Amino acid sequence: MPRKSKEEEIKTSVLEYLAVAETHTHEEYPLDVRAVAEALKISPTTLYKYHLEEEIHATEQRQGGHAKLTGKTLDKRDSTAVIRDLKTALEQEREQKKNLVARIAIMEANAARLGFDPEEMYRPLLKPVRTVSRAGKNNNGRTQRKY
Numbered sequence: 001m002p003r004k005s006k007e008e009e010i011k012t013s014v015l016e017y018l019a020v021a022e023t024h025t026h027e028e029y030p031l032d033v034r035a036v037a038e039a040l041k042i043s044p045t046t047l048y049k050y051h052l053e054e055e056i057h058a059t060e061q062r063q064g065g066h067a068k069l070t071g072k073t074l075d076k077r078d079s080t081a082v083i084r085d086l087k088t089a090l091e092q093e094r095e096q097k098k099n100l101v102a103r104i105a106i107m108e109a110n111a112a113r114l115g116f117d118p119e120e121m122y123r124p125l126l127k128p129v130r131t132v133s134r135a136g137k138n139n140n141g142r143t144q145r146k147y
Helices: 006-022 033-040 044-049 053-066 072-114 118-122
Strands: none
Touching: 006 033, 006 044, 006 053, 033 044, 033 053, 044 053, 072 118
16 A cells, blocks of 8 residues: 655645634634644645645635634533533443443353352452572572583
8 A cells, every 4th residue: 555645644634724723713723824834833835835725715714704603602602512522421431331230240140150159259369479489599699500
């Protein structure tokens, strides 16, 4: 599989940045060639070379259309989106919790079926034996020579 060209990498990074910038205000994400180049840490000449300035200006116009949504309406929209995101995250956590409880119940049932007490699964493990092997050493700590 051939390697992606530098032009393709730059175009995708610019388009991703523009997609994010379009939903924010001009103060948060200024859209001109120099600001985009500075944000992506590339040269403005490169943006002109790949003819990305037209896309930047078009996104800037669309961002200007979104500028009417400011103040309380923007805060209200943001808070409802945050609440919606938190609710979906909560549902995912609840589902994950249900799955874990079901998995533990299956493990306990299998332990009882195999003939040992399921409560033993909750006992802490014993500490491992951490003695150092003295094999191959004589009494004064030096390694024995093999002839």
